[in-house]
Amino acid sequence: MKRITLTAPTGKCEILVGERLANVSRHMDAEKAVIVTDRNVRRIHGGAFPPYDVIEIGTGERCKTRTTVDRLYKRFLELGLERSSFVLGIGGGVVCDVAGYAATDYLRGVDFGFVPTTLLAQVDAAIGGKNGVNFMGYKNLVGAIRQPRFCICDPAMLETLPPQERRNGFSEVIKYAAIADASLLQFLEASVEKALRLDDAVMDRIIHACIAVKVALVEKDEREKGDRTTLNFGHTIGHALEKTTRLRHGEAVAVGMMAATRLSVAKGMLENVDAEWLRNVIKAFGLPTECRMDREAMVDAIGKDKKRHGGSIRMVLLEGIGNARITELDIDEIAMALGDMR
Numbered sequence: 090m091k092r093i094t095l096t097a098p099t100g101k102c103e104i105l106v107g108e109r110l111a112n113v114s115r116h117m118d119a120e121k122a123v124i125v126t127d128r129n130v131r132r133i134h135g136g137a138f139p140p141y142d143v144i145e146i147g148t149g150e151r152c153k154t155r156t157t158v159d160r161l162y163k164r165f166l167e168l169g170l171e172r173s174s175f176v177l178g179i180g181g182g183v184v185c186d187v188a189g190y191a192a193t194d195y196l197r198g199v200d201f202g203f204v205p206t207t208l209l210a211q212v213d214a215a216i217g218g219k220n221g222v223n224f225m226g227y228k229n230l231v232g233a234i235r236q237p238r239f240c241i242c243d244p245a246m247l248e249t250l251p252p253q254e255r256r257n258g259f260s261e262v263i264k265y266a267a268i269a270d271a272s273l274l275q276f277l278e279a280s281v282e283k284a285l286r287l288d289d290a291v292m293d294r295i296i297h298a299c300i301a302v303k304v305a306l307v308e309k310d311e312r313e314k315g316d317r318t319t320l321n322f323g324h325t326i327g328h329a330l331e332k333t334t335r336l337r338h339g340e341a342v343a344v345g346m347m348a349a350t351r352l353s354v355a356k357g358m359l360e361n362v363d364a365e366w367l368r369n370v371i372k373a374f375g376l377p378t379e380c381r382m383d384r385e386a387m388v389d390a391i392g393k394d395k396k397r398h399g400g401s402i403r404m405v406l407l408e409g410i411g412n413a414r415i416t417e418l419d420i421d422e423i424a425m426a427l428g429d430m431r
Contacts, residue, residue, distance in 0.1 A: 091297060095304045097311040099218055100236035106296055108241045110204050114139045116239050119175035119200065123168055125161065125188035130180045130206050133249050138179065142168050146187060153183045153222050155231065161191040175200050181207040182214030189220030193235045202239040207250060208258025209339060211242040212265070212299035217307045227393055228328040234311060244292050255285060257339025259374045264346060265299040267367055268319045271411035273298050274370060281373045319413040322405040323349055329390035333383055343376035348426050353406040363410050388424045
């Protein structure tokens with residue numbers, strides 16, 4: 090097991106890579122705790138859950154709403170949760186976001202921890218303290234920042250993921266390589282088959298490398314006022330694609346990364362050879378690099394992005410593989426890039 094400590098203004102999080110779900114109780118000292126999960130995770134992993142009350146939520150982004158959070162408040166109240174209680178989220182990104190947000194809000198803050206069950210959650214969604222829900226279809230529009238007490242990344246849990254979910258997770262892994270670690274992109278390129286098979290040694294390197302990047306960025310900029318924003322590479326357009334198409338998160342981010350890459354090339358910031366390198370790795374993991382879309386709906390969705398400043402958007406572009414830069418772009422500039430994605 091590898092331990093990485095994230096220390097930020099809203100708390101300290103112990104990230105345990107290689108720890109097992111069966112040992113989660115060792116990291117909890119609350120007299121009363123409740124588990125938040127979804128029915129699929131409970132069906133597959135419920136036998137290893139610690140003996141606490143379980144609250145099930147639905148699956149997918151459609152359940153990442155204030156309505157779901159209100160249901161959790163109601164159950165917390167019925168179960169008698171107090172300020173000294175603990176909320177344990179076991180599941181993917183949706184479960185972690187909803188459980189973390191409800192715990193942050195309830196009684197003005199109940200301690201919580203995560204056992205992320207997907208690759209996307211282990212390398213990204215469960216790390217860093219951003220907890221929230223969607224509103225009127227717009228991604229993560231409502232939320233709060235507060236660090237979980239711990240995050241247990243059990244690689245064995247990834248073996249139950251269907252191939253599509255594995256690919257979705259690798260989209261975020263590729264993002265980390267693109268913005269901060271060129272050597273990771275080289276490693277991914279050389280390890281595609283082993284990575285998709287979830288080879289232990291390969292996944293240990295990948296998960297640890299991604300978390301190390303995120304921890305460094307969050308510790309410098311927990312509130313996302315500067316460097317942490319680079320973690321949004323591919324997400325401005327990706328989130329709009331999630332709202333307006335049938336693409337899943339990882340697929341949408343992959344297309345968004347390629348759109349941002351084209352903008353980087355157009356602005357003279359990135360060489361074509363590096364853009365093709367990134368494209369080839371994305372395609373090698375079975376992820377899309379373009380898609381059909383409703384351009385007008387996309388522009389509307391991008392215009393409501395949280396990173397909007399007046400008529401411009403703070404978008405993450407590349408100055409080379411492993412080197413991201415936050416750039417102010419007119420929405421019209423971004424809209425022009427969408428024409429290449431149809």
